Amino acid sequence: MIGSLYLPGRSPLHRLPAGLKAAALPVFGTVLFLVERIVPLAAALALVIALHALARVPPRLVLRQLRPAAGILLVLFLSQLWLADLSEATVLVLRFVVLILAAALVTLTTRSADLVAALERALRPLGMLGADPRKFGLAIALTLRFIPVLAVVAEEVREAQRARGRDRSILALAVPLIVRTLKLADEVAEAIDARGG
Amino acid sequence: MTTRDIVHIALFAALTAMLGIFPPLTIPVLAVPITAQSLGPMLAGGVLGAKRGTLSTLLFLVLVAVGLPLLSGGRGGIGVFAGPTAGFLVGWVFTALTVGFLTERFWSRLTFVLAFLFSVVGGILVLYLIGLNWVAMVAGIPLGRAFLASAAFIPGDVIKAGIAAAVIVTVRRAYPMIQPAAALGRR
Structure with missing residues (x-):
């Protein structure tokens, strides 16, 4: 039937609750958009890559996560290079690379069924509204x-x-x-x- | 919401997933790949109406977000919502809402031309408004430049609006899904 993007494993990241991972992502994303300097973003990239290693994600799979967005990121980089400067263009692209990899890490280490269950729990308060x-x-x-x-x-x-x-x-x-x-x-x-x- | 409504919502989420399996067509001159998948939200709205169509598109995006590779090219996961063009995915919900709302309003006198117009409004106008503002906001580039970068996709989207309109009016005749009572345009 339909495959899933889940990568089976037993790393600490795999064992974290699905809801926690899903909730951490928007927080992480918001922080990333507040950071406007290269050094902390590069540190965040190193952290996310280290977490991929911890979850034992094969390197080619890491690169594959970025491929769909590669074209548009290149366009954004060139556009920003033209409108602003090299450092702003780098910040922009780096931020997206970190965010996409972090999101991919959640997908790779969490079963779809666990995410659905977490979502159902999160939606439970809606039950009082008649849903x-x-x-x-x-x-x-x-x-x-x-x-x-x-x-x-x-x-x-x-x-x-x-x-x-x-x-x-x-x-x-x-x-x-x-x-x-x-x-x-x-x-x-x-x-x-x-x-x- | 009845069981029948839920089955219809699931059906169009599945249809949108299946449209992603068709290999993308490439317009020869522009070399822009167009996938059949964005027909899904227009059809969901135009066949099921605003409420069920919107929920159906939302359901499809939830399944993508929880890690099923249902987007064209086998993409999926939360990562696709992290990229700069995520607005063009989130915008699908509003495509279905707009096409569904307009189709319901004009249900009793729906023609191909009207259905085409609604598909263009929901599937291009509303979608690009959301998608382009999203890119402009998260990437900090001017709206005009974002538009120029995506203008090459518009011809393909116009063709898709035409296909969606033809399907919507034909299904309306063969198997109407929107109750006349729900069509607020006429009582």
């Missing part, structure tokens, strides 16, 4: 179940449209896919209600 946190769990479970189902239905629709020579039109694929899955959704809802939620 049901259990429905949140149901929605997550259903989404994960629907992704492979949709892939199967999409393939069936594609086969059917290919027979009519219409498999190149996105509309000919998307509309039957959505209508068929909406009908399926109604059946699923009836089945869940029939079983008493």
